[in-house]
């Protein structure tokens with residue numbers, strides 16, 4: 001029997017019994033549990049096979065709820081919250097002492113966001129507690145952007161995926177923390193650096209693990225298909241160098257063709273980066289299920305969401 005359901009009250013029931021439910025958001029599906037339930041949070045880590053040093057994002061339905069979660073909101077954090085919530089922005093702020101250590105991996109900060117998805121906002125409003133939710137994929141695998149992706153991963157280990165359709169943005173939230181009240185971008189995501197800077201001015205970007213001890217989750221290998229994946233500027237050159245391989249191409253706009261190309265996924269034929277981002281993970285999921293020798297992804301233009309897409313593709317090749 002399918003674990004996919006649209007029944008919000010059923011999700012409320014399961015979550016209130018300290019179990020986990022996969023939930024839709026506008027970025028990717030999350031694997032959610034009550035932040036105050038040790039049992040639920042441990043199950044999230046267990047199901048995902050995620051190391052405990054990697055902290056979780058707390059999901060809220062309103063800014064008022066933030067009071068019990070964080071102890072300090074820098075002025076620029078407030079401006080970002082006003083501009084982008086509900087939406088695909090996670091703020092890492094000084095935590096309130098009541099937040100369990102297992103959520104924050106023992107750090108004195110907590111990641112918070114108000115997701116912009118009607119189903120999950122309705123669910124959050126029915127619950128007397130916020131939800132911790134990492135992306136609903138096993139550790140190091142491709143993030144899920146549909147209920148079916150989650151079911152494929154977890155049908156034997158969780159009771160329910162709350163169905164909210166395909167994720168509209170398709171890339172994880174942009175994560176911003178504060179060091180001495182100054183903003184630092186820890187993870188490129190659904191909201192581009194340019195959009196962030198239009199609200200608070202120039203921001204320091206520390207998106208790579210090597211310079212980011214403060215975001216231990218930014219592991220270089222992440223979002224990875226099982227099929228060996230390459231990120232290149234020149235797809236045609238790469239295709240010519242591998243004549244005897246069965247290759248899947250992840251293309252921005254072009255329909256490449258050659259004898260060794262078995263499949264082409266075009267992310268946006270009109271060249272729209274937002275559309276390309278929304279299609280990225282579902283196209284990777286599809287190519288990864290075709291028994292190919294290799295996937296070759298075309299490097300995206302280096303502005304706006306192109307930078308966020310390149311970041312994920314780069315991690316997919318590791």
Ligand code: TXA
Nearest residue numbers: 027030055056109110111134135172173214215217218
């Ligand atoms: O779009 C998203 O953010 C999705 C949806 C479900 O909301 N969630 C998500 O969660 O991507 P996850 O766990 O896959 O990625 C969360 C990232 C991790 O890299 C983690 O290290 C970082 O957020 N993070 C969480 N709390 C943090 C903290 N206190 N300090 C630094 N980084 C933190």
Ligand code: MG
Nearest residue numbers: 134135143172
């Ligand atoms: Mg994740």
